[in-house]
Amino acid sequence: MVTQTEIKKMLENGTSQVPHGEVYIVEERCKGCGLCIAFCPKHVLVQSDRINEKGYHPPELVEVPPTDICIGCGMCERICPDFAIFVKTDKDKEKKRD
Amino acid sequence: MARIEMQIGGFGGQGVILAGLVIARALSLYDGREAVFTQAYGPEARGGASASGIVVDDERVDYPYPLHPEILVLMSQEAMTTYLPNMRKGGILIIEENLVHLDGEPDVSELHKIPATKIAEELGNKIVTNIVMVGFIAKVVGDRIGLKKESIKKSVLEMVPAKVRELNEKAFEMGYNYEEA
Amino acid sequence: MPIHKAEHHPLDAYLRTERLPHVWCPGCGLGIALGAYLRALQNVGFDPQETVMVSGIGCSGRAAGYVKMDSFHTTHGRAIPFAVGLKAARPELNVTVFSGDGDLFSIGGNHILHAARRNVNITVLAINNYVYGMTGGQLAPTTPESSITTTSPYGNIESPFNIAGLMAVAGASYVARWTTVHERRLQKSIEKALTKRGFSIVEIMSPCPTTFGRRNNMRGIVDSMMYYKKYSVIKEHPNPLDGVIKPGEKFIVGEFMDAPDEPTFEDKLEELKNKEFLKTSQADRTTWILEHRRHLETLAKIIGGEQ
Amino acid sequence: MSNEILEGEYFLSGDAAAAEGAVAAGCKVFAGYPITPSSEVAEKLARRLPQVGGVFIQMEDELGSIAAILGASWGGKKSMTATSGPGFSLMMENYGLGMMTETPTVIVNVQRGGPSTGLPTLLGQGEFMQAKFGSHGVFEAIALAPESPQECFDFTIKAFNLAEKYRQPVVVLMDESTGHLFEKVRIPPEDEIEIINRKKPKEVPYPPFMPDDDLIPPMPIVGEGHQIHATGLTHDEYGRPTITAEAQEKYVKRLVEKIRKHADEIMDYEEVMTDDADVIVVAYGITARSARRAIIQAREKGIKAGLIRLKVVWPFPDKILQKYADKKFVVAEVNQGQALIMVERAIRKSATFVGKMGGEPHRPEEILKGIEEAYNANS
Structure with missing residues (x-):
């Protein structure tokens, strides 16, 4: 796995081959269990202060890019028990355009 | 011919169930009679005792069990003790003469005796004792219950396994043609 | 920084979305297991129209109510025989039983043994959360020794089932165990189970933070998952008899049994309907049946530790 | 085939x-x-x-x-x-x-x-x-x-x-x-041979519990794209668990009504010599065959007895029994009074009961005795 430092370097050099992901959430389904936060290998998620309509705190993105950046691994999506969070990678977007 | 009740009593292994079944089946399917076949029922069927009941009628049979059979076939001493007292007075009694010993004179209109087991043994297999008896029953009471020889023979041959058909046919004929002493 | 909001989830095509959010508690592993199943379905390309989910009773039983396919929420313990009957009627359908450890191994224990023995071509996803969750956390046939439940307040004095061992011995064609932390391997394993001909079962160890975790030193939602991460050991072809789970000790996850394909129960039922078969001699039928004795040799090898 | x-x-x-x-x-x-x-x-x-x-x-x-x-x-x-x-x-x-x-x-x-x-x-x-x-x-x-x-x-x-x-x-x-x-x-x-098959839904998907006017829902089957969900929980027409008093009232009431509404079509019984009967025997299964003989025996003794034989025992045919409610009733069955409860409820009075613990069917004389008892009782 690529280290944080390497990612930072690659991003600075503009030589990044690291896939980039965008995180999405169906917020009303989130129960704030925090598994996506705990299991994100890049630590890009934190609990937000906001509460959704069921009274849970959904996750949000950390404020410190570019090191803590989503690489679209999909861990949050697979570990989420509530079908609430998912990621789209560049690949997905390309697929969409096709 | 109104309702006629018949009972065949013996012990397990003598084939009294099959004997009753082939007779009732022949009456019902081939002789246009209404017939019900049942197996021994209630407290009288204890231990190794085994009995089959046949009720024949012109119309549909209502109560399907023999109450006081007018035709009683006995193939064991125990069956005699159990079923004879319940027999209708003046009925027809048929016994396996080597297995049943009557105490005194039963109150019957006819008494028929046959050494069915011995006949079967002479044919080579004790297992056909019941069919010897069926042949004898057909001869003795066939006309009275509306049972034709061809029908009962057909019923027997249809109900026994193919490889012993010939033996059973012989057994039936031996019983049917048996001359009482 | 807020995340992009979305109206739909990629799995929504498989879900009765109008019924979401589901009834399961925050952090419950059932949703993860269900997600893994749906992704597996998607990957193997099964037509949802020919796919059926049957559930029993308990939290896991509700899964059937969330999938957008023919689905049945039956009675306690009877999901397996319901599925057996359904498969007998319609062998071409893909039938998955999604149910819990209590439902499958306690009240329904007899059925799963016999379904495995018969090699019924169904996939069983056995969600093992150690406990009766829906009813408040009572003792289950899988509760580890010494664990606290509402009906074992002094600690469980019984031994739990080794599900993997039990299923392998009963005659299952495919037996695997993963936890909800192993989501990717779990999904691959379910894909294998779905495409495996014969009885396949994936035991999915799944946390119940609400009724088990908080009574057993896994207070937080994440703690239960971290426990699995810490104590599970992935093994290649583990011996099913080593599938015992003890509290505070490492336990094995992996594929305990992957027997070669053999005729399934449904195959044999179909064969019986074959007119030519009905006409063959008893000796020929006996030969046919004996030729298809289930993978006994493989089983003996695996349990004997040769593999 | x-x-x-x-x-x-x-x-x-x-x-x-x-x-x-x-x-x-x-x-x-x-x-x-x-x-x-x-x-x-x-x-x-x-x-x-x-x-x-x-x-x-x-x-x-x-x-x-x-x-x-x-x-x-x-x-x-x-x-x-x-x-x-x-x-x-x-x-x-x-x-x-x-x-x-x-x-x-x-x-x-x-x-x-x-x-x-x-x-x-x-x-x-x-x-x-x-x-x-x-x-x-x-x-x-x-x-x-x-x-x-x-x-x-x-x-x-x-x-x-x-x-x-x-x-x-x-x-x-x-x-x-x-x-x-x-x-x-x-x-x-x-x-x-008359064969009736389940009503099939006319459209796909069809809600599995959406009744027609006769209160009976057509039945979708699996594998046809209906996305059926069936549950033992109380549910709505779509099969969605709906655990409320209102849903229970609506759904279970229909379950009951779909049979009650058609009870007359379902009920089936046989009347034997009931036209002139003073005593009506109610029986079913094997007991009815004993009763058939018993009513003949009763008539031989000068008691006009008849038989209502239940061919369909549920739904219970209250109506037909009520038609004879002014007669004397005998109930015979191989238990200690189950149909009896339903008969007495229908005729709103006591019936003579001829029970058996089980083991063997009634001998006709046992039912005959019941008929005589009923006939001789003051009503």
Whole structure:
């Protein structure tokens, strides 16, 4: 796995081959269990202060890019028990355009 | 011919169930009679005792069990003790003469005796004792219950396994043609 | 920084979305297991129209109510025989039983043994959360020794089932165990189970933070998952008899049994309907049946530790 | 397919006749667990079903048996199980699931003496009430009681027809005597047998519990794109669990009403010499055959007796009994008063009861005694 430092370097050099992901959430389904936060290998998620309509705190993105950046691994999506969070990678977007 | 009740009593292994079944089946399917076949029922069927009941009628049979059979076939001493007292007075009694010993004179209109087991043994297999008896029953009471020889023979041959058909046919004929002493 | 909001989830095509959010508690592993199943379905390309989910009773039983396919929420313990009957009627359908450890191994224990023995071509996803969750956390046939439940307040004095061992011995064609932390391997394993001909079962160890975790030193939602991460050991072809789970000790996850394909129960039922078969001699039928004795040799090898 | 229906006359036991009835009705899945005195049904179907493209499964127990036939029914096949008292008791939970999920299927119960293991090989009629009230909750049962092998054949077909028509499990309440006695059974040509199949939905997807005006929902089956969800929980027309008092009121009320509304069509009974009768005997199953003889014996003694024989025991035919409410009533059954409760409720007065503990059927004289007692009693 690529280290944080390497990612930072690659991003600075503009030589990044690291896939980039965008995180999405169906917020009303989130129960704030925090598994996506705990299991994100890049630590890009934190609990937000906001509460959704069921009274849970959904996750949000950390404020410190570019090191803590989503690489679209999909861990949050697979570990989420509530079908609430998912990621789209560049690949997905390309697929969409096709 | 109104309702006629018949009972065949013996012990397990003598084939009294099959004997009753082939007779009732022949009456019902081939002789246009209404017939019900049942197996021994209630407290009288204890231990190794085994009995089959046949009720024949012109119309549909209502109560399907023999109450006081007018035709009683006995193939064991125990069956005699159990079923004879319940027999209708003046009925027809048929016994396996080597297995049943009557105490005194039963109150019957006819008494028929046959050494069915011995006949079967002479044919080579004790297992056909019941069919010897069926042949004898057909001869003795066939006309009275509306049972034709061809029908009962057909019923027997249809109900026994193919490889012993010939033996059973012989057994039936031996019983049917048996001359009482 | 807020995340992009979305109206739909990629799995929504498989879900009765109008019924979401589901009834399961925050952090419950059932949703993860269900997600893994749906992704597996998607990957193997099964037509949802020919796919059926049957559930029993308990939290896991509700899964059937969330999938957008023919689905049945039956009675306690009877999901397996319901599925057996359904498969007998319609062998071409893909039938998955999604149910819990209590439902499958306690009240329904007899059925799963016999379904495995018969090699019924169904996939069983056995969600093992150690406990009766829906009813408040009572003792289950899988509760580890010494664990606290509402009906074992002094600690469980019984031994739990080794599900993997039990299923392998009963005659299952495919037996695997993963936890909800192993989501990717779990999904691959379910894909294998779905495409495996014969009885396949994936035991999915799944946390119940609400009724088990908080009574057993896994207070937080994440703690239960971290426990699995810490104590599970992935093994290649583990011996099913080593599938015992003890509290505070490492336990094995992996594929305990992957027997070669053999005729399934449904195959044999179909064969019986074959007119030519009905006409063959008893000796020929006996030969046919004996030729298809289930993978006994493989089983003996695996349990004997040769593999 | 040839061999499907064995047209002709056969000398069959009631058990065998019920099995042939199932084949004639189009049963394609049997799942059961052997139990005396019903095992002959299973044995016969184990041989017959593969011959007609059907499936026989000997399940691990009765709990599994009934679950399997419910599953098979949703698979679109007609299904059946056969059992006796102990097994019938084990089936009670999923009998209720069948009611709640409106699943057509047939349960043959060859009654023996109970409670518990009781008299495995001997007669009982102790499940009259269980067929109606044995499973928890509220529903209207349909149960038929044959008195002869011919009726075991006919009523099994009828049970399938009723199950398919009203979309619920139907019980054939046989008894050991009827199951084990042999009599001629006429199996008519296929085109003379009336077969009713479940209503199919006209559109896809169709909500699995959306009733037509007759209160009976067409039944979608799996694999046709209906995205069925069926649950034992109280649910709405779409099968969605709806655990509220209102939903319960609406759904369960319809379950009950769909049978009550059609009760007159379902009810079936036979009247024997009731026209001029002073004493009416009510009986079903094997007991009715004893009663047939008893009413003749009574008439020979100068008592005008008649028989109302219940062919369908549930729904219970209150109306017909009420027609004779001014007569004297005798109820005979092999239990200690189950139909009796229903008869007395219908006629709003006491009836003379001729019960039996089980083991053997009534001798006609026993019922005759009851008739005499009723006749001589002051009313």
